[in-house]
Amino acid sequence: MGRWNGFWTRRTDVERVELYTRWSFYLIVWWMNLSLVATAVGASDYTLLALPQLVVTLLLSIAATAGIGAVLDVHPDEPLHDPRARVAVVVVPVLAVLVLAVSAWLPLEGRAAATGVAFSSTAWVVGGVRNRVVMTVVPAVLALGGLLVLPERHVSVLVFFLVYALFVFTVRVSLWLLGVVRELDVGRVAQSELAVAEERLRFSRDVHDVLGRHLSTIAVQAELAATLAQRGDERAAATMLDVRAAAHDALREARALARGYRPTDLAAELRGARSLLTAAGIRCEVAVDEVPEEWHEAAGWVIREAVTNVLRHSSASRVLVRWTSGELLVENDGAGATTTATGTAPGNEGAVGSGLIGLAERLQPLGAELDARRDDDCFRVRVRFPARRTGAPAPERVEA
Structure with missing residues (x-):
C-alpha cells in the first residue's frame, strides 16, 4: 500500500x-x-x-x-x-x-x-x-x-x-x-515550540531554585568545616557529614526534578532555610503558621529564593519570615552595598536579582504581586497573595 x-x-x-x-x-x-x-x-x-x-x-x-x-x-x-x-x-x-x-x-x-x-x-x-x-x-x-x-x-x-x-x-x-x-x-x-520553551523555562527555574539553595548550603558548611579543621575542632568531621548529606539531598531532588515529580513543600523549605541560615551564623525568625494550604507551594518558592539571595548578596545577621493578612514578608539586614543587581523587577525602586524577576513571573499567573526593594541596610521581599488562586501554580510539568 x-x-x-x-x-x-x-x-x-x-x-x-x-x-x-x-x-x-x-x-x-x-x-x-x-x-x-x-x-x-x-x-x-x-x-x-x-x-x-x-x-x-x-x-x-x-x-x-x-x-x-x-x-x-x-x-x-x-x-x-x-x-x-x-x-x-x-x-x-x-x-x-x-x-x-x-x-x-x-x-x-x-x-x-x-x-x-x-x-x-x-x-x-x-x-x-x-x-x-x-x-x-x-x-x-x-x-x-x-x-x-x-x-x-x-x-x-x-x-x-x-x-x-x-x-x-x-x-x-x-x-x-x-x-x-x-x-x-x-x-x-x-504553539509546540512555545510549549517546549515554557517547559525549558520551568525546568531552568527549578534547577536554579533547587541546586542554588543546596550549593549555597554546601559552600557555607564547607567553609565552616575548613575553619573548624584549622582550629583542630572535632566538630569539623560532623560538619563535613552535613556537607555530604546536603550533596545527597541535592542529587535526590535533581533526579526528582528531571522526572517532573518534585513538588514544593513549605515545611521542607522552612527546615532547609533554618538549617542553612543557622550554619551561616544568621539568626532566623519564622512566623508562617497561618499560611493557607493553597499557597504553601508558592510561599515555598518565595522563601527558597529569598534565603538564597541572603546568602549570596548580603552579610546578614538576622532574617525575618512572616505571614500577615495575605502577605508574606522575608526581611534581612546587612544588605548595604553587597547586594548585587542583575535586573530590576517592574514597579520596584531597588535593584533585585534575576532570580527574583523569574519568581515574579511565576507568581503573576496566580494573581500574586512581588515587591522587592532595599531600604538602607535592610532588604525586603514582600509578596501579596489574593484571597483565592486565579491560575495554575506553574506551567504543566511533563515527564522527561
Missing part, C-alpha cells in the same frame, strides 16, 4: 491541501479546453480547419498550467513579483486572443468553443493575481474579442463572461483556504 500511494502519505497536511488545489486547477483547465474543442469538432465537419485551433488550444493549456503553478508557488506573496508569473500573465491572454483570431475562419460551433477556451484558460491565471489593471483589462479584451467573433451570439459571450467570473472567484477562494491552512500549520508549530 505504501509503495503506490507514498506520494500522498509522506506529505504533510499542508502539502496535501496544496497538491489537491494545484492538480484540481490543472485538470479543470485541460478538461474544459479539450472538451469544448472536441464538442465543436464533433458537431461540424471541418477537420483540417480545426487543426490550427487545436494546436493553439494545446499551447494555451500548457501556458495556463505553467501560470497556475507559478501563482501557487509564490502565494501568498504578490505573484507579479515573480518573473514566471509575470510572463504567464502576458503569454496566456495573448494566446487566448490568438485562439479567438484563429477561430474567425471556423464555423459557428468552432468560434463558440474558442471563446469558451479563451475565457476559461485565462480566468485560472488572472484570478490568482491581485492587480487591478490585470483584473480589468484582460476580461475587457476577451469580451471585446468574443463579441467580434460571435456577433450573432451576444448571450453566449455573456455566459462565458459569467463563467470567467465564477472561475476567478473559485481561484480566489481556493487560494484563501490554502493560506488559512498554511497559517494554521505555522500557528501549530509555534
Whole structure:
C-alpha cells in the first residue's frame, strides 16, 4: 500500500491541501479546453480547419498550467513579483486572443468553443493575481474579442463572461483556504515550540531554585568545616557529614526534578532555610503558621529564593519570615552595598536579582504581586497573595 500511494502519505497536511488545489486547477483547465474543442469538432465537419485551433488550444493549456503553478508557488506573496508569473500573465491572454483570431475562419460551433477556451484558460491565471489593471483589462479584451467573433451570439459571450467570473472567484477562494491552512500549520508549530520553551523555562527555574539553595548550603558548611579543621575542632568531621548529606539531598531532588515529580513543600523549605541560615551564623525568625494550604507551594518558592539571595548578596545577621493578612514578608539586614543587581523587577525602586524577576513571573499567573526593594541596610521581599488562586501554580510539568 505504501509503495503506490507514498506520494500522498509522506506529505504533510499542508502539502496535501496544496497538491489537491494545484492538480484540481490543472485538470479543470485541460478538461474544459479539450472538451469544448472536441464538442465543436464533433458537431461540424471541418477537420483540417480545426487543426490550427487545436494546436493553439494545446499551447494555451500548457501556458495556463505553467501560470497556475507559478501563482501557487509564490502565494501568498504578490505573484507579479515573480518573473514566471509575470510572463504567464502576458503569454496566456495573448494566446487566448490568438485562439479567438484563429477561430474567425471556423464555423459557428468552432468560434463558440474558442471563446469558451479563451475565457476559461485565462480566468485560472488572472484570478490568482491581485492587480487591478490585470483584473480589468484582460476580461475587457476577451469580451471585446468574443463579441467580434460571435456577433450573432451576444448571450453566449455573456455566459462565458459569467463563467470567467465564477472561475476567478473559485481561484480566489481556493487560494484563501490554502493560506488559512498554511497559517494554521505555522500557528501549530509555534504553539509546540512555545510549549517546549515554557517547559525549558520551568525546568531552568527549578534547577536554579533547587541546586542554588543546596550549593549555597554546601559552600557555607564547607567553609565552616575548613575553619573548624584549622582550629583542630572535632566538630569539623560532623560538619563535613552535613556537607555530604546536603550533596545527597541535592542529587535526590535533581533526579526528582528531571522526572517532573518534585513538588514544593513549605515545611521542607522552612527546615532547609533554618538549617542553612543557622550554619551561616544568621539568626532566623519564622512566623508562617497561618499560611493557607493553597499557597504553601508558592510561599515555598518565595522563601527558597529569598534565603538564597541572603546568602549570596548580603552579610546578614538576622532574617525575618512572616505571614500577615495575605502577605508574606522575608526581611534581612546587612544588605548595604553587597547586594548585587542583575535586573530590576517592574514597579520596584531597588535593584533585585534575576532570580527574583523569574519568581515574579511565576507568581503573576496566580494573581500574586512581588515587591522587592532595599531600604538602607535592610532588604525586603514582600509578596501579596489574593484571597483565592486565579491560575495554575506553574506551567504543566511533563515527564522527561
